[in-house]
Amino acid sequence: MIRYFLRRLLYAFPILIGVNLITFFLFFVVNTPDNMARIHLGVKHVTPEAIEQWKAEHGYDKPLFFNPQQTGVQTVTDTLFVDRSVKLFAFQFGKADDGRDIARDIKTRMWPSLAIALPVFVIGLLANITAALLMVFYRGTRLEYAGVAGLIALMSISGLFYIIAGQYFIAKLWQWLPISGFDGGIDAIKFILLPAIVSVAAGIGSGARWYRTIFIEEIGKDYVRTARAKGLSELRVLFRHVLKNGMIPILTGAVVVLPLLFTGSLVTESFFGIPGLGSYTIDAIRSQDFAIVQAMVFLGSVLYIVGLLLTDLSYTLVDPRVRLT
């Protein structure tokens, strides 16, 4: 088991280096540090010295991938790429364009993100499974047919519509909940409720439909026939046999996104004015702050890899057939 995790961790490094290469390529090859300096300094102050100084200040004063002034290994290691990558691996994200410390921002902003994303995740999962089970229980009837049609209709509506409609009707017209904003402590609940309702509604179409397919596939298997031949009731067959098997792909599929809950949802957070990592990222994209975007990409990748590890781990917990070797 431990050996297994060691191997997976070793495998994670090349992936993260790959991620860095991609982001680095995207950010710096087209938009060179010189360009960035020019944009940030403004037209008036562009002098070669000023550019050099800006680059030195912001840590862009080394060649990108290859340093001809150095010798040996250092031609490759003493470069902006290695510099930045090493810092990222140590979770030193540096400063944003407005001078704020990115690492600290992330630390403070991940909790509001989690406060929204975790309830959405849990409620969504439960809602999807319940809806799917209901349809499976009533399979072959008109009720199921209507249910599937309803789910397809729900998943055909843009996620933005749920947010806009929810804000307009629930918050603005009926004034049941605040339209946006966030507060710490117990007050958070009233701010969390609306985004949670909206996100669950937006996700149930595709989610429940997918789970239904999983359950239906399980129901066609031989062991279900065996269970019925034993004289078990339909509910017992559904809950003891089908659910137990169907939960394996559902749970392990859900686990991979667990760590990513910290990074929040871009659109939801920005619509509801939640000071989380999602809105942080979206602001960074809009203001073209590459340092923040790069930090978030790296963080997202690390969390995804953690998610993959957790997926493997969760298999051993829910599926007796899987032993990690």
Place this chain on the structure above:
Amino acid sequence: MNFQPLFLWTDILVWLLVLACLTFGWTVARTPALRSSWHAVLARPMGMASLVVLAVFVFIGLADSLHYRARLDNGQLDVEVRSLLDKALGSLNERSERTYSAPLATHAQARETIEKPDGRQVRETPRLQHGGAHLADPEKDWLADVAVRTATGLMWGALVSLSLFMLLALLMRAVWRCDLKTAFARLWLPSPAAIAWRSLLMTGALILLATGVITSLAGGYHVLGTDKVGQDVLYQTLKSVRTGLVIGTLTTLVTLPLAIGLGLLAGYFRGWVDDVIQYVYTTLNSIPWVLLVAAAVLIVQVFIEQNESSFSSVAERADVRLLALCVIIGLTGWTGLARLLRAETLKLRELDYVTAARAFGVSGPRILTRHILPNVQHLILISIVMDFSGLVLAEAILSYVGVGVDPVMNSWGNMINAARLELAREPVVWWPLVAAFSFMFALVLAANLFADVVQDAFDPRVSKAAGDKP
């Protein structure tokens, strides 16, 4: 010639895609197994109905993919790039108001200070320049006029529907070699395994009726109102169809070669080839998708800004950005299908017919093209139709984030983006949002329903009982 055709990049690709679809259709017609699967799609009323709706959208999109620049009276080319659709919708585009007006309104939405002929200044909602301009007394005549126009529209719609039904019956009479009465009966009466003609006729009639009403009303009003700068919302929505379709289809064009090539290679050759490909897709997958697209789009944006001068018109610039968006989404979105194809290839390569081919010394590439690829075709097709709706929806999200299509381009994403502020106005401006959403919903719903039917017809897990074993 008083115009010059202009081929935008996406136009060329769209028409190439049409060509590819026609070729595919030809192959389908010649392959019995494929033909029977498609027959099963068309035999389901739902499949037929959604296909008709999709066809209408595609028709609008294609009409909007033939661009030209008109030659002005002074012999120079107009800077504005227009399409066949603009030509067809002609008056809609030209009859702009000054600002917001509600659907079918005769007056602007907001009060303005207006100087009366007698010099008094009053605050009232001014009459629209075009919407309902033909009415002498809007208060009194509006309802009757709208009703008459609706009725005329319905009548025309019904008339056209009926004559199309006639035409189809005459055509099928020749195909089926039967008398006209039988042809009508076969078209109208449902039978289990036959093509769902009635569904085709009903959906077609509904669309024609709606088109009739809208056309008839659009002659005198802004059916879906006008937006902030007074542009007709119906026009914008129709123009947005192409954007949605282009993103939904061209992206696939980029995805397919990557997904098929890498997926099959990884699954068939295994070993280090598989390791490398798996590494690449795990790496790509680990980057949050929106961020990856955002980063790439930002770069393209910087690139476009740096080369501003090389675009001769705004439309060309917006088009390049649209194409770039498709390429970016395609380059980042191939992993799912590749993974699926890899898994399927791993299974197929162990099947006896592949072993038999290997025992004949048939080469790897030949086995891939003759034995593996034809047997994963259905997965590719299902994934294309399933992804389409997701891509149309993704455009809205990306445009909201600010990394979607060019802000000057008509797109549902841009319309929804603007609607955020419009909903906060008092009184509320709801129609651009509702217009964008209903069209988008219609397209995505049709695509999803179609995908559902296609999956039923092509997925071997479903069709096994009916087809393979005797």
Place this chain on the structure above:
Amino acid sequence: MSLLNVDNLSVRIGGVTPVDGVSFSIDAGESFVLLGESGSGKSMTALAITRLLPSGGHITAGDILFDGQQLQFLPESGMRRLRGSGMAMIFQEPQTSLNPVMTIGEQIAEALPPGSSRAAQRAEVIRLLDEVGIPNPQTRLHSYPFELSGGQKQRAMIAQALAGQPKLLIADEPTTALDVTLQAQILELIRRLARERAMSLLMITHDLGVARHMADKVGIMYAGQLVETLPVGKGRGIEQAFHPYTLKLMDAVPNLNRAGARLAAIPGRVPPLDQPFHGCRFADRCEHAFSPCAGTPPAWTALGQGHAVRCHLTAVSDARSKPEKAVAATVIPPGQETVLKVRDLEVTFIQRTGQLFGKQRIRAVDGISFDLAGSETLALVGESGCGKTTAVKAILGLTPVTHGEVILDGQRVSGLSERQFKPHRKLAQIVFQDPYSSLNPRMRVGDILMEGMSALDVDAPSSREAAIASLLEKVGLPQDTAFKYPHEFSGGQRQRIAIARALAVKPRVLICDEPTSALDVSVQAQILNLLVDLQREEGLAMVFITHNLAAVGYLAHRVAVMKEGKIVETGATRDILTRPQHPYTQGLLAAVI
């Protein structure tokens, strides 16, 4: 009074009528075997009795009287009470019929009558596991199905079926998925349990041997109908049967007693069941068919105590010509020159283990050697997992050879690269077991046959069309076959196509990997006869892989018995079948029933 009485039962599912007017009865303590080929409706009959038909299937007519209750009108809740305690069922695939994520203890406990304490349940489960012969029941209780072997899984299934103290045990091909040696054990277990508990047994099988072994009464099903029922045992065997189908079926089975005799094949195939029938369903395959057979469905005729048949021949005493004597197959003597020589062949696979970068070697084939002369057939016999398929794949260069050599027609071919091997590929070709996965569903039969010829450059391109036509004729398929797709053919026809594909490149050695085990008995005989004819005409050397010792008697010159990657015994067929030396061979022979 009979425990189960089925009267005129019909089932319909999606446009097909798999069961059409079936009637039979089972007395308390009696064991009734429903015998039939695949698609004859025997499983559907069993599922209809338990009312567990797959979705879309329903009983359209008939009465099912079980223990005094009319089952077809019973509400689902009443039916549920009956399942398990009244009638229990065992299925064919122990692999998939147990819930993979529940321990077998839990699954058996579920089937116990409700109301007992946990401790009592546990004790009962242990007792049941012990009764079905699972060692260490106290610990096995906590095992998941994947931790048990195939035989143990089927024993657990039986324990589960017994848990509700059923009066009737329905066993649907309970041994088909198991190895031969296990089959006999499981059948013996079921027989013993039925006797001890005075339980009635409804057994579904396609295997005449199983029917002989288990039945008090046999019902033979053909194309959705019961065509004959007759009592078995007490000196009376199925040999007493009257119906031409039953008799043909018996002659079609390869049998140790008739080794060397040509198998009686039934021409044609079972008719599809989505059509109405007017006459006897067997008429167009029956060599005794006469005028009423095509137009009038035959009625039941009683022939003796418990023996009834549905055949027009009963009316005319002399219509049937004398039962033909088994034709002795003319076994041709093997040639002199050796075409295939295998020496110390060894194949190992590398498998990842728990260690970091750790790997483990698995020896699938462990040093086997044999020679094969032209026109000779060597049967390679062994149970699943003994390495016989891996061995032939290595011979064909489809799996790398770890050690040893393969010499084809004087040329050493082991260890060659793909490019170097290619010129020798036409020497040896293969026919696979599963006729469904061995043909590419997206290629026309003509292209399938063409593939080998063009890849290996056999015949001039201009003469290949003609070559395909003559191949199709040789394997007994119509000429328009070349333009059709595989799904239009039945299993037996597909196997003919697969044989034609192998022969297209004119090989000297034909390797047949269980070519008939996926086919129905009547079709099996057609294919085996075809292979023997082809050998005579073409002078083919054949390696015939099988798990069934009975099948080799009639076509193999020599037999090699494989176990765990090694050949444990080899010799002339007659010697092996009559005087096996190795205990494993003896065990295999004893298991043939």
